Amino acid sequence: MKTFKLSKKYTKYLLLVGLFLLFMGLSAMAVIGNWEPISLGLIITGIVAIGIWIVLQGSNDLTSPAQEFWGRRSTQTGTNAAFAMLAFVVILGLINFLGNRYNYRLDLTENNLFTLSPATQQLVRNLNQPVKLWIFDRTQYPQDKELLENYRRQGANFSFEYVDPNSNPGLAKKFGVKDVGEVYLESGEKRKYLQKVKETELLSEQTLTNAIQEIRSDRxxxxxxxxxxxxxxxxxxxxxxxxxxxxxxxxxxxxxxxxxxxxxxxxxxxxxxxxxxxxxxxxxxxxxxxxxxxxxxxxxxxxxxxxxxxxxxxxxxxxxxxxxxxxxxxxxxxxxxxxxxxxxxxxxxxxxxxxxxxxxxxxxxxxxxxxxxxxxxxxxxxxxxxxxxxxxxxxxxxxxxxxxxxxxxxxxxxxxxxxxxxxxxxxxxATPQPSPTPNQxxxxxxxxxxxxxxxxxxxxxxxxxxxxxxxxxxxxxxxxxxxxxxxxxLLSISPKEQKNRRLNMTFLQASLLAWLSIIIVPFLGLVIAGYLWWRRR
CATH class of the missing domain: 3.40.50.880 (Class I glutamine amidotransferase (GATase) domain)
Incomplete structure (x- = not known):
């Protein structure tokens, strides 16, 4: 009887371990995007652990058959909770898998600040050879990286890379880099200098798109x-x-x-x-x-x-x-x-x-x-x-x-x-120029x-x-x-600017707003709460 009690005491932890392993395996699969040995092993181990727990629940009670175990209300409640958790994990894994496989972004800003113009999207999608942007700087400004990620999502032939010129002097010499922050565009044997980025002079869609248009041209x-x-x-x-x-x-x-x-x-x-x-x-x-x-x-x-x-x-x-x-x-x-x-x-x-x-x-x-x-x-x-x-x-x-x-x-x-x-x-x-020869x-x-x-x-x-x-x-x-x-x-791309939505208030209006939000409204809430407590006492 002592052995039975001890076994029954620890079998409940087997269910928790199995659910945890199953959740970890499904999460790893959703993040990676395909069936890897690690995620598959975690899922199988978790299912096996849950199966062993179910068998032990039916065999541990030597005085009652398995039917009595499954007929218990606690067993049914636990089973429903387990299946609900399993369904939640599966749904969460599927959502992450679909989100990783089919990327969709919705720009709700008024001027579509985070959406590339149609001309830029068409240009990047129609690139027939790889175009790479090199930023020779250790600092990665979030605005620049977000813009470049937008470009990369539009076409597989566009890529970018940040390079520390001090850690990679050979590559910096190849491009003729003279100062930290210089940006170059490369396509095949062609290289084009764009600008030097810093906190006050970041990359812009207009500059980058026109640079791509120039470097892909035969001229x-x-x-x-x-x-x-x-x-x-x-x-x-x-x-x-x-x-x-x-x-x-x-x-x-x-x-x-x-x-x-x-x-x-x-x-x-x-x-x-x-x-x-x-x-x-x-x-x-x-x-x-x-x-x-x-x-x-x-x-x-x-x-x-x-x-x-x-x-x-x-x-x-x-x-x-x-x-x-x-x-x-x-x-x-x-x-x-x-x-x-x-x-x-x-x-x-x-x-x-x-x-x-x-x-x-x-x-x-x-x-x-x-x-x-x-x-x-x-x-x-x-x-x-x-x-x-x-x-x-x-x-x-x-x-x-x-x-x-x-x-x-x-x-x-x-x-x-x-x-x-x-x-x-x-x-x-302005008269048309003669037709160019192959060398022109x-x-x-x-x-x-x-x-x-x-x-x-x-x-x-x-x-x-x-x-x-x-x-x-x-x-x-x-x-x-x-x-x-x-x-x-050059393509005509108007720079996007966020509209000024500031609320300009006088000193008196700002003071009144501060009193209302910090003192008056909280005080009224306390007064009402005290009055209701006193009425129900």
Whole structure:
């Protein structure tokens, strides 16, 4: 009898163990999504334990048959509870399984803040080859990760990965990462730099979708550097632009040099032409060829140095109402670039333009720079849109006598001065371009509607050694990107902003609300409760 009591005492725990194992097995199966040995073993063990408990309940009572055990009210109640729990576990497991297999999200926000636009959804679903986003940062901002998860749910060919550049320097070097937070898009052999993410500048659907649209296109912007007049060399040597050129290639630009005296015209596949600090004047036929290139929508980037004569560039710039000052800019502020002295102009003020819109108060510097002047009212007469890009401080001036650096109101020009300017002009008759050859994949399918030009009063800022300092390289790269005129392929995606639902209250209204919620309403509740207690006492 003692053995029977002991066995009956512990058999009830067998049921609990069996139900627990069964629940764990079904939960593991629901999370994993398929039948794994672990989840299957837990389920089988739990069923066996429950079966043993049932058998022992019928055989432990030697004085009563099994029918008497199952006829008990307690047995029936326990069995019903067990089946109800089992049904609950099965239903919960099925819900988790279906939720994991068939993902569905419902965005109830007013502006669908967490839903990608139809254009983005279609673009990601139709990707015919893998596209991967690389974020070189240890910090994973929740807003960015939620946005990227939305992209990944739309198509299997989109993926993203966070990489710590300090832990994986080889991969960071492969992409040319210079700072933590840089974001790159990769598809096959193509790589495209997007932006640098930080808490105040997160990823946006507009930026990411248009980057995917660009990188999946067969078009590649082609940059031609004019040579033959003492322009800056592109090969590695002192004062060359080799670092800038290599960065352009890393950003998926094609870079070539050409001489107008040999080609007679600007190549048809040129997205833009760079004239980097010529030391001699261009021939008349070269000037004509460049003007013809601009008439059909071509873009120019013109930079000068202290040896470039303004008169030699005048035939190109006069049609845009631009003049180059021969005087060098002097920086007389207390903060100067070390080892460069006062003739290195320091800029922290930028114009409102796509080239400089993200610079804010960041620094760039320009050794031996020259200021740029706009002819008064010229841009209005010629329908030219001109936007100054770079402004020096008020503690600067254009110095005419470098032997004695001292401001002279009669011969010098007081700052702030303009060191860079972006110009655009509509094309009166946009004629379709010739059909591209197999080597001209970068041409647009529709004619360009405007011609663009950027004029910078300095070239040294983009040369080897200076290019990677501060945001000098960003000024050069952003100018090239804007001039390449690839924005005709960008999708129009309006940024989504959460509507302001704040309730603006006066001090009196806020005080009244605080008294009502903290003191008056709770006090009335206590009074009513006390009155009811006293009535029922």
């Amino acid at each position: 590649t912007a082609k940059v031609y550097f004019l040579q033959g007049h003492g322009e800056r060399n592109l090969e590695t040597k002192e004062g060359s632009l080799s670092e800038a050129v290599q960065t352009l290639k890393d950003k998926n630009f094609q870079v070539e040099t050409f001489k107008l005296t040999e080609s007679k015209e600007v190549p048809k596949d040129a997205n833009l032409v760079v004239i980097a600090a010529p030391q001699q004047a261009l021939f008349a036929d070269e000037i004509t060829a460049l003007k013809e290139y601009q008439k059909r929508g071509g873009s120019l980037l013109v930079t000068v140095d202290k040896k470039t004569k303004a008169s030699e560039l005048e035939p190109i710039l006069q049609d845009w109402g631009i003049k180059i000052d021969d005087r060098l800019v002097v920086n007389a502020s207390e903060f100067q670039v070390r080892s460069l002295g006062p003739t290195a102009a320091l800029v922290s003020s930028y114009g409102n333009h796509p080239i400089t819109q993200d610079f804010k108060n960041r620094y760039s510097f320009y050794p031996d720079a020259r200021s740029i002047e706009l002819v008064k009212d010229f841009k209005d007469e010629k329908n030219i849109k001109a936007t100054p890009l770079l402004f020096t401080s008020e503690q600067s001036w254009a110095e005419s006598n470098l032997d004695k650096i001292e401001f002279n109101a009669e011969s010098d020009r007081q700052g702030p001065l303009i060191l860079g300017i972006a110009l655009s002009r509509s094309i009166e008759s 994949e970068n041409k647009s399918d529709k004619p360009l509607q405007e011609t663009r030009m950027v004029v910078l009063g300095n070239t040294d800022f983009a040369t080897d050694g200076f290019f990677s300092q501060q945001i000098n390289g960003d000024v050069f790269l952003n100018s090239i990107s804007w001039l390449s005129q690839q924005d005709d392929r």
